[in-house]
Each structure stands twice: as C-alpha cells, then as structure tokens.
Amino acid sequence: MRIYDIIKKKRDGLSLSTEEINYFISNYTKGNIPDYQVSALLMAIFINKMNERETFDLTKAMVDSGDTFDLSSIRGIKVDKHSTGGVGDTTTLILGPMIAAAGVPFVKMSGRGLGHTGGTLDKLESIKGFKVELTNEEFSKIANDVNLAICSQTGNITPADKKLYALRDVTATVDNLSLIAASIMSKKLAIKSDAIILDVKVGLGAFMKSLKDATKLAEEMVRIGSSYGRETVAVVTNMDEPLGRTIGNALEVEEAINTLNGKGPDDLMEVCLTLGSKLLVLAKKASDESNGREILLGTIQSGSALEKFKQMVGLQGGDVSYVEDTSLLPKAKYIIEVKSEKKGFVKSLNAEQIGECALILGAGRDTKETKLDLAVGIVLNKKVDDEVGKGETLAYIHANNLEKGNEIKERLLNIYNIGEKNPELKTLIYREIH
Numbered sequence: 001m002r003i004y005d006i007i008k009k010k011r012d013g014l015s016l017s018t019e020e021i022n023y024f025i026s027n028y029t030k031g032n033i034p035d036y037q038v039s040a041l042l043m044a045i046f047i048n049k050m051n052e053r054e055t056f057d058l059t060k061a062m063v064d065s066g067d068t069f070d071l072s073s074i075r076g077i078k079v080d081k082h083s084t085g086g087v088g089d090t091t092t093l094i095l096g097p098m099i100a101a102a103g104v105p106f107v108k109m110s111g112r113g114l115g116h117t118g119g120t121l122d123k124l125e126s127i128k129g130f131k132v133e134l135t136n137e138e139f140s141k142i143a144n145d146v147n148l149a150i151c152s153q154t155g156n157i158t159p160a161d162k163k164l165y166a167l168r169d170v171t172a173t174v175d176n177l178s179l180i181a182a183s184i185m186s187k188k189l190a191i192k193s194d195a196i197i198l199d200v201k202v203g204l205g206a207f208m209k210s211l212k213d214a215t216k217l218a219e220e221m222v223r224i225g226s227s228y229g230r231e232t233v234a235v236v237t238n239m240d241e242p243l244g245r246t247i248g249n250a251l252e253v254e255e256a257i258n259t260l261n262g263k264g265p266d267d268l269m270e271v272c273l274t275l276g277s278k279l280l281v282l283a284k285k286a287s288d289e290s291n292g293r294e295i296l297l298g299t300i301q302s303g304s305a306l307e308k309f310k311q312m313v314g315l316q317g318g319d320v321s322y323v324e325d326t327s328l329l330p331k332a333k334y335i336i337e338v339k340s341e342k343k344g345f346v347k348s349l350n351a352e353q354i355g356e357c358a359l360i361l362g363a364g365r366d367t368k369e370t371k372l373d374l375a376v377g378i379v380l381n382k383k384v385d386d387e388v389g390k391g392e393t394l395a396y397i398h399a400n401n402l403e404k405g406n407e408i409k410e411r412l413l414n415i416y417n418i419g420e421k422n423p424e425l426k427t428l429i430y431r432e433i434h
C-alpha cells in the first residue's frame, strides 16, 4: 500500500477502505509518513468528506494508535465531557466541580486552544503551579481522593490525534465533521469512562455553523460512542456569541470561580446545569433532570463545588490561594474601555471574530510554538439583546501591548452589531441526541 494512492483516491472523491485508513493512521503515528502528505490527505478529506463507515474506521484507528486508559481503579460511575470548541466557554471548570461535589467522579483529559477557540489546559495553567501532566497513577489517585481530575492526554493515549490536531490547526482543516468526530471520540473512547456528554456547539463561533451540520455531527458521535457500548448523550448548544462575559485564559478562570461562588452569568450557568443534570441521570445520582438541577444548585449554595475545585487545584500542584483570591491571577497591564458610538440594542456579537481578537491579544496560538499570554482577553459588558446608550461601555480589553489593544478596540467597535430594535429571542439549548 502507498500513501500516494490513498491521497489520490480521496482527491478523486472515492471512499477509503478500512485497511487504507488503518495504514494511514498507524504509519503516520510511527513517523513513516511526512506531514506534507498527511496535510494533502487532510485537505482531500476536508473537501470530499468521509462517509459514516470511514468516520467510524478513522476513529477506531485513532483509538488503536496508542494505549487505552482503564479507569476501573477509580470507584463509582465515571463521567466524561467534551465540547466541540467554543469561545469564552469555561463550562468544564464549573461542571466538573459540581459533578464531583454531587458524588460522581468527573475525569477528563482536556485539550489546548484550537484556532479561535479556547482550551481548558491553557486556562488552568494561569493558576500558579497547576500541573496538567499527570501519570495514570496520579490521575487515578486524585480522582479517587476528590472525584475530580483534569489533565492533558497522558503518555501514549491517542498519539495519532495529538499529531493530527496540531497539523489541522495550521492547515485550515479543523472544521470537518468526520475529523472532529474522530478526534473527539477517539479520546473519549481511549479513556474508559462509563458515560460521556458531548456539548456540540453551533453558530457563528462554532466549527459547525448550521444546526443541520451540528446535529449530524452530534448524531455521528453518539452513534460511534454507542457502538463501543458507551452511554453517550449530545446536546447542541448556541455559540453565536461568546459564553459568559469573559474570553481569555485567566479571565475565564476568574469567571469560573465567580460562578462557583454563585455569581456566574446566566447563559454559562444554564449550559452547566443542562449538561450536568443529564450527567447525574446517566450516573444514576438523580432520578430525573429536574432533580439533577436541584442537586447541582445545592453544590453551589453549600460551597461544596468550590471546595472540590480547590481540592483538585491543590492536589494537582496549584496554589489554592489563587482560588480564594482571584486578584492573584495574572493581570494585564492595560485595561482599555470600549465605548459605544451609538444607542440601540446589541443585535449580534460574532463569537469567532471575538475569539480572533483574543488570539491577537495573545490568548491563543498562531503557530504550534506560540507562547500564550494568560492575562490578556476581553470582558463583555454588553451582550446580545442588551440595551446600549451612546458612550456606554461595551467591553473592556485586557492587553499587555497598548498598540494591539487599540487595534482590537477598533475591531470590537465593528463586531458589536447595534441596531434600533431588539433582536429575535435567542435560543441557548437547541436539542439533545441520544
């Protein structure tokens, strides 16, 4: 078999056999196929797409590219969560502690930012000392001690995804249904949790722009999970505007801590409660979703979710005083106020463009080697549907470079789409797929 023939076949719009997909993944993982040939194949897949059988085969080949992680040494029904990628989406840092405080082990291997979207690992690193790399033993021990552990893909879990993820990020081949499904599901299947919840984002700031495509992605991922015998549920949620009010690593950690203190933005809290209540039902901790919501709200009111977060931070080497006093988190030198030039209502706030602004400030990566500036980002004072007066503050830019900050100010003024009338009612949670 030759990789050249596989590229040509996909270029010509044909479907690849199971053997060809296995050959591609196993040889790329071993370093036998160069990045330039895989880049060409990824672009051919992106343009000509894969069918359901190919997507399943790709996922399986990626799971089989490395080790799997048996969680049987962790007590209880273990649950896992993954988002397809959003802007300002700090859900994991709230959902994880709430679930753990409800008595269910929440164990997750997270990712770094991809394109204009943020990543949980980058965010957690704004807490001094926090270690995202854990051995399997450390991971299991922390999960057993506090029901909560969040780390990077340890050791040799889905090495094919590690390489492909980084290559897709810089070759404009991220937003393809099959590539996203295989990337996410291979990681979820390699780590043997009992239940998986998938937050499939749709809208201006998501990789899937239409409800039809997002639904198809959700269905495909649920089908793959189920065929591996894993309880998998997907929820399609809105990503037209950023979630919550902050975008940027340390800023989002602060927002998560505020939310755990009961002072979170409504949309962020609603996504956490929707996903969390379904997880508690899957884990047999709640009789139904409304019971699940009550339990989750109880973990905020009692402070037990915040306590879980603190315990996890401590056990993963982080400085817990950062959780008690968020003013210790990295802070930007300049805070630039963006004031509205007209009055009216915010009609739209393109999340992808805002994600790109945060990236330019230094919160995201341009190349594989970019070192992030964890302090920078954007705080939204006005969101879609809000009324704005002339001269009122729309947003605050947290920058370490004044020139870049001022450039982003101009961009944000254009991104804020302000009209005379209220926009149509926005939907946050679209649908659920079992």
Ligand code: URA
Binding pocket: 083, 084, 085, 111, 114, 174, 179, 180, 181, 183, 184
């Ligand atoms: N998240 C992932 O882990 N992989 C993707 O391809 C997209 C989002």
Ligand code: CA
Binding pocket: 087, 088, 089, 090, 242, 243, 244, 245, 246, 247, 252, 255
């Ligand atoms: Ca946010």
